[in-house]
Amino acid sequence: RTSRYITERTKEAYYQCQSLTCSCTFKTVESVDKILCQPIQAQPVDENALPPPEKRTLNRYRRYSSTPTLH
Numbered sequence: 001r002t003s004r005y006i007t008e009r010t011k012e013a014y015y016q017c018q019s020l021t022c023s024c025t026f027k028t029v030e031s032v033d034k035i036l037c038q039p040i041q042a043q044p045v046d047e048n049a050l051p052p053p054e055k056r057t058l059n060r061y062r063r064y065s066s067t068p069t070l071h
Helices: none
Strands: 002-007 010-016 025-031
Touching: none
Parallel strands: none
Antiparallel strands: 002 010, 010 025
16 A cells, blocks of 8 residues: 655545455545544643652552552
8 A cells, every 4th residue: 555645635545455356456535624623732731740650559360459459
């Protein structure tokens, strides 16, 4: 499979059928018509303001637990 961008929003791709008896080769043109929802810009986080990570241990059933178990 090979592809290339024709424009920022349009991609041309080549495909070939995986069946040995078919081997059909074809080209597609994929494009973005409309963006429905833009991604939200992340707010910078001060790493010093974050709480320390929670300590977890593996119990005998190989599951994580936030409190150590006594056996």
